[in-house]
Amino acid sequence: MAEIHLKTLAHSYSANPQSDTEYAIREMDHVWDQGGAYALLGPSGCGKSTLLNIISGLLSPSEGEVLFDGQRVNELSPAERNIAQVFQFPVIYDSMTVFDNLAFPLRNMKVRESKVQKKVLEIAEILELQDVLKNKAKNLTADEKQKVSMGRGLVRDDVSAILFDEPLTVIDPHLKWKLRRKLKQIHEQFNLTMVYVTHDQLEAATFADKIALMYGGQIVQFGTPRELFEKPNHTFVGYFIGSPGMNFIEVKRSESGVEFDGLKVSLDEGLQDFLEQIPSSNLKIGIRPEFVHVSVESITGSYECAVTHVEDLGTYKIVTLDLKGRSLKARLDEDQQVPEHKAYVSFPKQWLKLYVDEYLVEGDSE
Numbered sequence: 001m002a003e004i005h006l007k008t009l010a011h012s013y014s015a016n017p018q019s020d021t022e023y024a025i026r027e028m029d030h031v032w033d034q035g036g037a038y039a040l041l042g043p044s045g046c047g048k049s050t051l052l053n054i055i056s057g058l059l060s061p062s063e064g065e066v067l068f069d070g071q072r073v074n075e076l077s078p079a080e081r082n083i084a085q086v087f088q089f090p091v092i093y094d095s096m097t098v099f100d101n102l103a104f105p106l107r108n109m110k111v112r113e114s115k116v117q118k119k120v121l122e123i124a125e126i127l128e129l130q131d132v133l134k135n136k137a138k139n140l141t142a143d144e145k146q147k148v149s150m151g152r153g154l155v156r157d158d159v160s161a162i163l164f165d166e167p168l169t170v171i172d173p174h175l176k177w178k179l180r181r182k183l184k185q186i187h188e189q190f191n192l193t194m195v196y197v198t199h200d201q202l203e204a205a206t207f208a209d210k211i212a213l214m215y216g217g218q219i220v221q222f223g224t225p226r227e228l229f230e231k232p233n234h235t236f237v238g239y240f241i242g243s244p245g246m247n248f249i250e251v252k253r254s255e256s257g258v259e260f261d262g263l264k265v266s267l268d269e270g271l272q273d274f275l276e277q278i279p280s281s282n283l284k285i286g287i288r289p290e291f292v293h294v295s296v297e298s299i300t301g302s303y304e305c306a307v308t309h310v311e312d313l314g315t316y317k318i319v320t321l322d323l324k325g326r327s328l329k330a331r332l333d334e335d336q337q338v339p340e341h342k343a344y345v346s347f348p349k350q351w352l353k354l355y356v357d358e359y360l361v362e363g364d365s366e
């Protein structure tokens with residue numbers, strides 16, 4: 001197992017990139033600790049597969065270095081890096097039995113046959129493939145094939161890391177959950193460094209201890225699922241994480257905070273001091289629907305809004321509100337009273353975030 005350090009790494013698919021937009025990976029410095037379970041999350045085209053292929057050695061980065069435990073591996077092939085990669089579609093040999101598929105990476109390395117037997121049986125048991133070991137791989141179901149594909153990565157003791165590129169795409173929804181649990185269990189049992197690519201936040205949050213959220217070729221935030229939810233450090237993280245995403249309102253400076261359309265929103269003193277020192281006029285406040293306080297009666301510091309839509313999602317409701325022409329979403333729990341036409345909202349200070357040039361700013365007091 002290895003610590004993987006991406007050092008001043010960047011990648012462009014064009015030979016002579018002229019601007020940032022020509023980079024699939026914009027310059028980054030990032031460390032995946034040995035033994036961590038990580039998700040690489042982001043929308044289509046943000047650079048997830050490119051980054052994964054650079055780590056595995058399928059792709060050579062145009063700039064920077066990939067270090068495994070401090071050693072440069074840029075020039076090494078995937079096999080020499082001892083990386084196991086599981087792709088969206090299972091990579092297995094159809095004409096071989098499941099046993100031989102699982103044994104293949106070990107036999108390739110000339111591992112003793114007694115050890116091959118032991119290891120294959122161990123992995124088959126974990127992945128619940130014991131009953132199909134003698135079957136030809138071509139007769140397996142899609143999820144069994146993907147389990148064999150994963151198993152081929154797991155049989156080796158010497159892998160530096162296992163990289164998963166959307167491995168559950170072809171799997172039935174009800175089996176996805178089971179396989180995800182299995183992967184988590186394998187991670188705990190073997191202390192492997194795992195990087196799991198997905199564009200599904202739920203999948204990322206259930207698998208990973210830490211999520212690297214990618215946007216436009218960069219990791220915009222690296223943190224626990226909770227950190228990404230409670231403290232998104234970029235407006236994109238706010239939009240992308242959560243369902244629905246964070247509410248954002250463009251604001252201007254005012255005496256004791258910020259304002260929009262004549263409505264004043266007070267900020268912490270620390271933030272206020274910070275705002276006075278920076279020139280940018282690209283200011284937004286952000287608050288998650290879960291943290292917007294909604295009441296049917298006016299309370300101190302609340303703003304009146306119109307209720308435009310109520311979506312009943314069983315155990316909670318999502319209310320869409322119109323606040324001076326801005327659309328705002330709020331989540332109401334089962335036991336909360338649902339306002340009919342008019343509602344009053346307020347923004348608890350600890351959950352009200354300020355973004356300058358799309359990045360979160362925090363006052364000294366926090």
Ligand SMILES: Nc1ncnc2c1ncn2[C@@H]1O[C@H](COP(=O)(O)OP(=O)(O)OP(=O)(O)O)[C@@H](O)[C@H]1O
Nearest residue numbers: 013023024042043044045046047048049050051199
């Ligand atoms: N072989 C290639 N040649 C040129 N451009 C490429 C190549 N592969 C990817 N790109 C571009 O690089 C950017 C990042 O693509 P990448 O496939 O890494 O994103 P992704 O986040 O994995 O997307 P998806 O979730 O759709 O697979 C995209 O703009 C894509 O069009």
